[in-house]
Structure formats: structure tokens, C-alpha cells
Amino acid sequence: MKIFALLAGLILSIPAYADGIEGADTAWIMTATALVLMMTIPGLSLFYAGLVRTKNVLSVLMQCFTITCLMSVLWIVIGYSLAFGDGGSMNAFIGGTSNFMLAAIGQETPSGTIPESVFALFQMTFAVITPALIVGGFAERMRFSAVVLFCAAWLILVYAPICHWVWGGGWLSDLGVMDFAGGIVVHVTAGVAALVAAMVLGNRRGFPTQAMPPHNMTLTITGAGLLWVGWFGFNGGSALGANGDAGMAMLATHTSAAMGALTWMLLEKMKYGKASALGAVTGMVAGLGTITPASGFVGPGGALIIGLSAGFVCFYATGYIKRTLKIDDSLDVFPVHGVGGILGTLLTGVFASNALGVFGGQEEISIGAQVQVQLIGIVAAIVYTAVVTYGILKLTDALVGNRVSEEDEQEGLDLVAHNERGYDL
Numbered sequence: 491m492k493i494f495a496l497l498a499g500l501i502l503s504i505p506a507y508a509d510g511i512e513g514a515d516t517a518w519i520m521t522a523t524a525l526v527l528m529m530t531i532p533g534l535s536l537f538y539a540g541l542v543r544t545k546n547v548l549s550v551l552m553q554c555f556t557i558t559c560l561m562s563v564l565w566i567v568i569g570y571s572l573a574f575g576d577g578g579s580m581n582a583f584i585g586g587t588s589n590f591m592l593a594a595i596g597q598e599t600p601s602g603t604i605p606e607s608v609f610a611l612f613q614m615t616f617a618v619i620t621p622a623l624i625v626g627g628f629a630e631r632m633r634f635s636a637v638v639l640f641c642a643a644w645l646i647l648v649y650a651p652i653c654h655w656v657w658g659g660g661w662l663s664d665l666g667v668m669d670f671a672g673g674i675v676v677h678v679t680a681g682v683a684a685l686v687a688a689m690v691l692g693n694r695r696g697f698p699t700q701a702m703p704p705h706n707m708t709l710t711i712t713g714a715g716l717l718w719v720g721w722f723g724f725n726g727g728s729a730l731g732a733n734g735d736a737g738m739a740m741l742a743t744h745t746s747a748a749m750g751a752l753t754w755m756l757l758e759k760m761k762y763g764k765a766s767a768l769g770a771v772t773g774m775v776a777g778l779g780t781i782t783p784a785s786g787f788v789g790p791g792g793a794l795i796i797g798l799s800a801g802f803v804c805f806y807a808t809g810y811i812k813r814t815l816k817i818d819d820s821l822d823v824f825p826v827h828g829v830g831g832i833l834g835t836l837l838t839g840v841f842a843s844n845a846l847g848v849f850g851g852q853e854e855i856s857i858g859a860q861v862q863v864q865l866i867g868i869v870a871a872i873v874y875t876a877v878v879t880y881g882i883l884k885l886t887d888a889l890v891g892n893r894v895s896e897e898d899e900q901e902g903l904d905l906v907a908h909n910e911r912g913y914d915l
Contacts, residue, residue, distance in 0.1 A: 512603040515731040519604050519612050522727025526615035529720035530622050531558050537713030537771075538626055539912075540706040541821050545902025546630045547705065547912035553634070557622045557641050564645055565614045566592055572650040573613070574658045582661040585654045602730055612727060613653075620649055620676045626821030627684025628691050628892075631899055634907040635890045643882045644683065648875055652679055656867070667867040668842060668853075668860065670739065671728035673783025673835040674871045681828015682875040684819055685811075690883045691892055693818035695899050707767050714771035718747055721778045725785040739785040743778065746785075746797035750777020753801025769805075772826060776804035779830035784838040784851075791849035792841030796834060804830050832868055839864040 535554040539547045561569075568590060575585030588594060592610060601609040621641040628637075655662040656669050669675060694702065704710055725743045729736035754773025755765035780800035781793055788796070807825035811817050819825065839861035840846075842853040886892055893899075898906040905911065 509598065509600040510603060511598070511600050511605055512731070515603040515733075516605060516608055518732035518736065519608050519727055519730060522723035523608070523612045523615055525720045525723025526612070526619065526727065527558075529717055529724060530615070530619045531555055533713050533716035533720050534619065534622055535713065536709045537717060537775075538629065538821055540709030540711075540713065541626075541704045541768075542629050543702060543902070544705045544913060545904055547709075547904065548910055549634070549903035549907055550625065550629055551912070552908055553625050553637050554622050556634075556638060557625070558618050560638065560642060561618045561621060561645055562614055564642060565610075565617045569617055569645055569650050570610050570613065572646065573617075573653040574610075576659075577654070581659060582664070583655070584651050584660075585658055604730060609730070612730075616672060616676060616724075617645060617649060617653075620672075620680050621645055623676070623680035623823055623827055624684045624687060626823040627687045627819050629820040630903065631691060631694050631893055632687075633891060633894055634903070636886045636892045639886045639890060640687075640882055640892075643885070644879065647882065648679060648683065648878050649675075652871055652874065655870070662867045662870065665866065666860070666863050668787055668838050668864065669783045669835060669867070670786035670838075671725045671782045673779075673831045673838065674867050677779045677782060677827040677831025678835065678868060678871045679875045681824040681826075681831055682872050683879040684823035685817070685828060686876050686879045687883060688817055688819040688824075690880065690887075693816070694820065695896055697818045698812065698816050704768060711767060711771055714774060718774060718778065721747070721782075725782060729786055735786050738789065741790055742785045742788055742793035742796075743781055745790050745793035746777040746781035746800065747774045748777070749794050749797025750774055750780065750801040750804075753777075753798050754805050757802065757805045772808070772822065773801045773805070776800040776826050776830050779827045780804070780834035780837070783831070783835045784841060787838055787842035787853055788851040789848070792837075792846070792851060795849060796837050796841065799833060799837065800830050803833055832872075835864050835868055836861060 531554060535551050538550045542550055571587055571589035572585045575589045577584045577586045595606045599606040621644055653675050654660045656667055656675050721743055722740045726736040726740040729739055751770050751774040754769045758769045759765045777797040777800045781796050784796060804826050807829040808822050811819055811825045840857055842851040843855050843857050844850050844852050883892060894906060
């Protein structure tokens with residue numbers, strides 16, 4: 491404990507330097523950046539890999555790894571400029587190209603109290619994990635080449651514009667939408683895109699009559715643990731400083747995750763007689779995704795209710811999508827991330843209000859007016875994401891074909907796409 495105290499003291503004692511940049515804030519956001527990158531590789535990669543069948547485990551790992559590489563390059567080349575640049579007369583909808591290749595960022599160019607290079611890198615990790623989340627919607631049946639083309643186009647045409655709307659000074663930002671760490675920007679967009687992809691590609695061969703249980707829950711739980719820890723950087727880092735907002739965001743994040751997991755386990759016990767490990771980690775992720783837009787605006791009381799709501803609503807949404815609608819969103823991206831993002835964004839407008847006492851936050855807002863603004867942001871993101879995602883999928887299908895053949899799907903994507911096996915025992 492003395493070592494940790496000493497390190498914390500050293501970080502906090504780092505003086506400010508050029509143009510108001512603070513050493514402590516910079517050190518925290520650099521740490522948060524590493525945590526968010528860990529969420530994709532290895533966190534999300536292992537979480538998803540354990541949920542698919544043995545013959546497809548390597549394909550999911552490869553898709554997440556490739557997306558990390560490709561989105562990073564695209565973000566540097568043009569994505570950051572489109573999301574956070576000045577779009578001139580079009581700034582309400584998209585940033586410009588003035589920061590192509592991060593040309594306007596020098597070693598000491600500031601962004602608030604941190605270097606803009608660190609801010610761009612932190613935001614890059616969000617641009618990485620968002621399309622990686624979509625993988626769960628089309629897992630086990632989409633061509634690797636189609637995945638690459640789809641994610642590249644999706645980052646430029648969907649993620650960057652909506653990121654600009656909310657965080658880059660666009661029209662939703664001007665409207666007053668509250669999205670602390672990505673309820674709309676990350677979870678709504680990824681969830682809706684995954685649902686559209688699942689519907690366009692069609693169900694896996696054998697779904698829903700054939701059982702397709704996770705092949706390795708040990709991998710999934712390991713990935714879930716990395717996601718939980720990494721989410722401290724995801725939400726806490728979105729304060730963009732080592733301050734009270736970051737601390738409260740981390741507390742709210744942990745609270746909601748724990749409550750979401752407990753709620754899901756309780757519902758499983760009541761409905762099926764046993765609580766499952768899969769249910770526990772799915773409830774945890776639901777709690778994390780749902781608290782994301784609210785994390786910097788609410789206190790622990792509000793986080794408890796948001797986590798409870800996440801576990802309850804996402805539990806029933808998952809069953810409805812799979813059993814009633816029979817849509818093969820393979821790894822439940824929409825009912826967990828999409829529904830969770832929608833729910834959390836709406837509840838942000840409620841529990842951010844200081845009028846709720848112990849269950850509210852510190853914001854002086856009108857609940858009714860803010861919920862209306864939040865709803866506008868949600869609807870805009872859903873409609874835009876759904877339409878553009880559908881168009882991208884049609885384009886990739888025309889170029890390379892989205893779906894593997896029945897024979898290839900039967901053999902498994904590990905061998906078909908990569909000529910390798912996830913396991914060689």
C-alpha cells in the first residue's frame with residue numbers, strides 16, 4: 491500500500507507544463523487509454539471467443555485483432571478529423587479534413603489540460619471497440635473480407651459522424667444531449683448495427699432449433715473480468731482529468747455492473763431454477779453499458795437503480811429477440827449493448843438531476859426537458875445507424891459477398907478463413 495501511495499503522490503506532484511497541460515491529468519488519461527484498449531484486446535476478444543463454437547473461436551479473435559489494427563490506422567488518417575475537426579458550414583453534422591493524418595497536432599498541442607495527442611489516442615480506443623462490438627451480431631457466418639470492408643466503411647460513415655454530433659460540437663451537443671462516455675456514440679450505434687447485420691445476413695445454419703452453447707466459459711469469464719476493469723478507463727477516463735468526476739464515474743460504473751449481474755442472476759434463478767455464469771457476466775456487461783452515458787452525471791444511488799434496470803430490461807430483451815423474434819444476434823449485442831445504451835441514455839436525463847436527492851446527481855436540469863433531449867438523440871442515432879449500416883452491408887455483399895457458403899459455415903471459419911485451428915489438441 492505504501493508503494494501505491496508513493497506512486498500516487500508522485501503523479502499528483504507532476505507540475506503543469508506548456509499551455510496549461512497538467513501532468514496528473516495527462517498521466518491518468520494515458521492510463522485510461524491503455525485500459526480501454528485492453529477492453530478490446532484481450533477483453534472483448536476473449537469474451538466473444540468463449541461464446542462461439544470451437545470451430546469459430548480463432549475467427550472471432552482474428553476479427554477483433556484486425557479491427558483494432560485497421561480502426562487505429564483509419565482514425566489517424568481521417569477518423570479523428572471527421573469526428574473532432576471543424577467542419578465549417580457543415581460542422582453541425584461532420585468535422586472537416588483539416589486534421590488529416592493528425593497534421594494539426596504537435597507534441598505540446600493542448601486539448602484542455604492534456605496534450606491533444608493523448609486525447610486523440612484515448613478517443614481512438616473508443617473507435618476501436620465500437621465496431622468490434624458489432625462482431626457479435628454476425629459471428630460465425632460472415633466472410634473475413636466482408637468484415638474488414640464493413641468495419642472500415644462503418645467507422646467513417648457511421649461512427650465518426652455520430653461521434654461528432656455528440657462529442658465534437660455537432661447538433662446533438664448544441665441541443666444539450668448528455669452522453670458522458672458513449673451510451674449513444676458507442677452502445678446504441680453498435681447495438682443497432684449488430685441487429686441490422688444479423689437480419690441482413692440471416693440466421694446461422696440450425697438456429698433456433700439447434701443448440702449452440704458457448705464452447706468455453708472460462709475464456710468468456712476471463713474476458714468479462716478484463717472488460718469490467720477496463721471500463722474504469724472507459725468511463726473514468728471520459729472525465730478527461732484526474733478529478734472528482736473521474737472518481738465518481740468509476741464508483742457509479744462499478745456499482746451498476748455489480749447490480750446488473752446480481753439482478754440477472756436472480757431473474758435466472760426465479761425463471762430457470764439456477765443462476766448461470768453466462769447470465770452473471772451478461773448482466774455485468776448490461777450494467778456497464780447502461781451506466782456508461784450516465785456515469786459522470788449520477789451518484790451511487792442512481793447507479794444502483796440504473797444497474798437494477800439494466801439487469802431486468804436487458805434480460806427480457808435478450809429472450810424476446812432470440813425466442814420471440816427469432817433473430818440470430820449471435821452474441822446478444824443489441825439486447826445488451828443497444829437496449830442498455832438506450833435505457834441508460836434515457837435514465838441519464840432522470841438520475842442526473844439533483845432534485846432526486848440521494849438517488850440523483852449534481853446537475854441542475856429539468857427532468858422532463860432533458861429526457862426529451864435524450865430521446866431525440868437516441869432516435870436520431872438509431873435511424874441514421876440503421877439506414878447507413880444497411881447500405882454498407884448491401885455494398886459489401888455486392889463487392890465480396892457477406893456470407894460464407896453453407897459448407898464453409900459447417901466446417902467453421904477458423905479453417906475456411908485462416909487455415910488454422912483455435913485448438914490443436
